[in-house]
Amino acid sequence: xxxxxxxxxxxxxGIEGIDREPFEKFLIHEGRLLDDRKFEAWMxxxxxxxxxxxxxxxxxxxxxxxxxxxFDDRQLMKTRIERLRHPRIHIQTPPSRTNHMVxxxxxxxxxxxxxxxxxxxxxxxxxxxLDVQRFFMGRQFHRLVxxxxxxxxxxxxxxxxxxxxxxxxxxxxI
Numbered sequence: 251x252x253x254x255x256x257x258x259x260x261x262x263x264g265i266e267g268i269d270r271e272p273f274e275k276f277l278i279h280e281g282r283l284l285d286d287r288k289f290e291a292w293m294x295x296x297x298x299x300x301x302x303x304x305x306x307x308x309x310x311x312x313x314x315x316x317x318x319x320x321f322d323d324r325q326l327m328k329t330r331i332e333r334l335r336h337p338r339i340h341i342q343t344p345p346s347r348t349n350h351m352v353x354x355x356x357x358x359x360x361x362x363x364x365x366x367x368x369x370x371x372x373x374x375x376x377x378x379x380l381d382v383q384r385f386f387m388g389r390q391f392h393r394l395v396x397x398x399x400x401x402x403x404x405x406x407x408x409x410x411x412x413x414x415x416x417x418x419x420x421x422x423x424i
Contacts (some may be wrong), residue, residue: 264356273369274355276401277392281350281373284423291332292423295323296403297395304408305424319413319420334421342420346379348422358391364395366404373408375424386424387411 264270282334283292296302304319313321322330335341351374374387388410394401408424 255271268357273405293327302406346377349376
């Protein structure tokens with residue numbers, strides 16, 4: 251699946267002539283939805299065929315030949331959100347509190363005719379639950395399509411710097 255392939259040589263500072271501010275605002279908005287536990291609104295940022303992928307190894311070429319930390323289409327996102335909303339979900343009682351931070355936003359690829367863009371950014375998500383803090387850091391890639399004055403996500407891939415570590419159960423999206 252070509253949409254899962256990332257650029258081999260990142261653009262130094264992004265594509266010339268494309269304003270990164272709208273992309274940065276979109277990514278900040280996405281993180282805020284997750285922090286506010288507005289998971290349904292977050293899911294609506296994705297296209298109908300949108301995918302959310304967190305590989306389990308460095309440079310994992312695809313999610314089909316080995317397990318991933320997350321690999322959700324809209325149906326799996328919906329199921330995950332329903333579980334997060336269930337009143338007796340033990341892994342989220344009490345619910346996690348999170349803070350997503352986004353920086354170093356770069357427009358890596360742009361097909362302005364198709365209004366399709368590949369945007370990368372550094373990310374950090376802090377999670378606090380039951381007196382325990384965890385931090386997840388890495389580089390994320392969003393394949394975005396313009397829709398009106400905003401974007402929708404066709405692919406969100408999060409490359410965690412410690413993706414191959416042992417993790418306690420992860421319930422909330424990174």
